[in-house]
Amino acid sequence: MFITQNIDGLHELAGSQLVYDMHGNMQRNYCLDCNQDYDLDYILDTADPVPRCSNCSGIVRPDVVLYEEALDKVRLSEAIRKVRAADVMLVGGTSLEVNPARGLVKYFRGKHLVFINLDPTGLDHRATMIIRGKIGEVLDATGL
Numbered sequence: 001m002f003i004t005q006n007i008d009g010l011h012e013l014a015g016s017q018l019v020y021d022m023h024g025n026m027q028r029n030y031c032l033d034c035n036q037d038y039d040l041d042y043i044l045d046t047a048d049p050v051p052r053c054s055n056c057s058g059i060v061r062p063d064v065v066l067y068e069e070a071l072d073k074v075r076l077s078e079a080i081r082k083v084r085a086a087d088v089m090l091v092g093g094t095s096l097e098v099n100p101a102r103g104l105v106k107y108f109r110g111k112h113l114v115f116i117n118l119d120p121t122g123l124d125h126r127a128t129m130i131i132r133g134k135i136g137e138v139l140d141a142t143g144l
């Protein structure tokens, strides 16, 4: 299971199951008026600088959390529930300076909290193991 703040949707494209994309996913788009779903190709293929719905001409926007918009409460609650129930949590590629990542770590009650980061974070004292490195390189080296 992944909890990510990335919006690129690459976890899903790589075949990962149970991805909680806290800031949404730019692979998903929808019409503001009729909620018709559109994929990223539809947005990239449109010549109009503002993508429009083929059904109702409404504005099509990405399913991502934009600046000053609130997080999806259902998605956040589910992520918190998963973190609380986990025995092991790997945290990587985040400075842990902003929510929701920083807040989610505080819900972890399991045995093994592992940070994989290049730089120290303000929550390093909570970790049971710290690996200094780039998360992609570390996971590649471990075969995870």
Ligand SMILES: [Zn+2]
Binding pocket: 031, 032, 033, 034, 035, 036, 053, 054, 055, 056, 057, 058
């Ligand atoms: Zn529409």
